[in-house]
Amino acid sequence: MLKESWESRIQRAECLAAKSDATNELLAFYAKLLRVQREIHEYLRSRRGWLPSGYLEQDLPVLRVMVPAVLRAVESSGPAALAEAAQFLLRTSEAELDQMLFEQWLQPSDLQFFAKAILQPYARWLAESGIRPGDRDLERKENYCPFCGGCPQLAVLHAREDSSESGGRDLMCSTCLTAWSYRRVVCAKCGEERPGKLGYYNCPEYEHVRIEACDTCRHYLKGIDLTRFGWAIPLVDEVAAASLDLWARERGYTKIELNLIGL
Amino acid sequence: MDVSRRTFIKTALIGSTGVSAFGFRLEPVYAQTQALRISQTTETRSTCPYCSVSCGVIIHTLGDKAKNVTPQVVHVEGDPDHPINRGTLCPKGSSLEQDILNDRRLLKPQVRRPGSDHWDDILWDDAINEIARWVKKTRDETFIEKDAEGRTANRVETIGWIGGCTDTNELNYLAGKFMRGMGACYYETQARV
Numbered sequence: 251m252l253k254e255s256w257e258s259r260i261q262r263a264e265c266l267a268a269k270s271d272a273t274n275e276l277l278a279f280y281a282k283l284l285r286v287q288r289e290i291h292e293y294l295r296s297r298r299g300w301l302p303s304g305y306l307e308q309d310l311p312v313l314r315v316m317v318p319a320v321l322r323a324v325e326s327s328g329p330a331a332l333a334e335a336a337q338f339l340l341r342t343s344e345a346e347l348d349q350m351l352f353e354q355w356l357q358p359s360d361l362q363f364f365a366k367a368i369l370q371p372y373a374r375w376l377a378e379s380g381i382r383p384g385d386r387d388l389e390r391k392e393n394y395c396p397f398c399g400g401c402p403q404l405a406v407l408h409a410r411e412d413s414s415e416s417g418g419r420d421l422m423c424s425t426c427l428t429a430w431s432y433r434r435v436v437c438a439k440c441g442e443e444r445p446g447k448l449g450y451y452n453c454p455e456y457e458h459v460r461i462e463a464c465d466t467c468r469h470y471l472k473g474i475d476l477t478r479f480g481w482a483i484p485l486v487d488e489v490a491a492a493s494l495d496l497w498a499r500e501r502g503y504t505k506i507e508l509n510l511i512g513l
Numbered sequence: 514m515d516v517s518r519r520t521f522i523k524t525a526l527i528g529s530t531g532v533s534a535f536g537f538r539l540e541p542v543y544a545q546t547q548a549l550r551i552s553q554t555t556e557t558r559s560t561c562p563y564c565s566v567s568c569g570v571i572i573h574t575l576g577d578k579a580k581n582v583t584p585q586v587v588h589v590e591g592d593p594d595h596p597i598n599r600g601t602l603c604p605k606g607s608s609l610e611q612d613i614l615n616d617r618r619l620l621k622p623q624v625r626r627p628g629s630d631h632w633d634d635i636l637w638d639d640a641i642n643e644i645a646r647w648v649k650k651t652r653d654e655t656f657i658e659k660d661a662e663g664r665t666a667n668r669v670e671t672i673g674w675i676g677g678c679t680d681t682n683e684l685n686y687l688a689g690k691f692m693r694g695m696g697a698c699y700y701e702t703q704a705r706v
Contacts, residue, residue, distance in 0.1 A: 329538070363535050
């Protein structure tokens with residue numbers, strides 16, 4: 251099972267931000283976002299005598315406390331459009347913010363940056379606590395998260411201690427960051443299995459990251475190959491390989507789920 | 514005019530050319546994109562050709578499907594989803610890529626003459642004819658019609674067959690019929706592996 255800590259994600263984002271001029275802005279912001287997500291997670295985790303119910307309506311009074319922290323972090327370090335949106339949301343009523351989170355919870359969209367960013371640590375805590383979302387009635391399919399029904403954000407080829415059993419693929423949920431096992435050589439969007447329709451695009455610049463694309467549905471996601479580089483943090487390395495997303499977009503592929511940088 | 518939250522967020526955040534969906538500048542990333550040396554591989558599930566365990570493998574083939582490009586196998590690994598081997602491979606299966614790519618693969622028949630220190634290329638027809646002459650000569654000279662007790666044997670003890678675990682059922686059928694028909698009794702196909 252894939253296990254990453256918020257701290258390891260933050261460190262990885264800051265490390266990669268320092269190494270690359272091209273993605274410095276993206277990763278520096280992402281590191282700050284991860285920090286505030288970690289604060290949310292820690293806040294939820296450390297509340298004495300409280301466990302989430304799995305029903306967002308009931309858990310919102312607790313989660314809501316941390317929403318301004320996210321908005322202020324984005325206002326201070328995000329790009330102009332996000333900063334302006336954050337300012338607007340800081341002036342928005344509590345009811346409107348609740349409604350925004352409800353809508354994202356019930357009908358997830360990768361274009362709802364703030365709701366996705368706020369709900370991710372909450373959903374992660376639900377997954378770690380083993381408390382299933384009770385009010386998230388999404389279709390359960392093999393290529394959707396078995397815990398919360400979310401879309402896959404990325405794929406991971408994992409390495410095991412016994413290296414001869416390595417190479418199995420997991421998908422990571424974009425909502426709760428749960429990783430679940432999913433077959434190789436199958437499209438994560440439409441289930442296409444014909445090898446001639448599935449393309450895997452690699453480059454030496456990102457040896458452990460690849461585009462997994464399907465010519466039937468014209469969707470893709472990025473795969474992080476831990477058998478090539480075991481120190482990668484999939485959630486962050488996926489963001490860092492932003493140029494691969496642009497390459498895929500230029501060739502007419504649509505990403506299954508945009509990440510929190512909008513790529 | 515009141516601007517609803519939905520309208521504002523949608524207007525503010527829909528990405529345009531040069532920015533991501535959330536407004537990040539992408540010019541430096543675009544520059545990096547132009548320099549990427551992208552190669553395409555295909556992954557194909559197959560079965561290891563060696564023994565009867567029939568482990569699953571995934572064959573990685575390099576090529577962009579262009580008609581003037583010959584696909585090139587670049588990697589073979591165990592199929593982690595296969596119920597038999599779950600991604601593991603024995604040493605023979607692990608070296609399948611070498612079956613295809615090793616530059617020491619024999620691609621033509623060769624013969625080493627008595628007393629020679631090297632191998633000479635030989636044409637297929639010449640090789641088959643020479644083997645046929647040797648088989649007939651050896652069988653004619655060493656055929657055992659009756660054994661020491663006078664029982665009918667009709668066997669040849671000086672010719673043997675060494676097959677291999679990659680031989681197909683069809684090849685083994687023909688080899689079995691031919692060898693038994695000749696009377697050869699030393700017949701090894703590694704079929705037990």
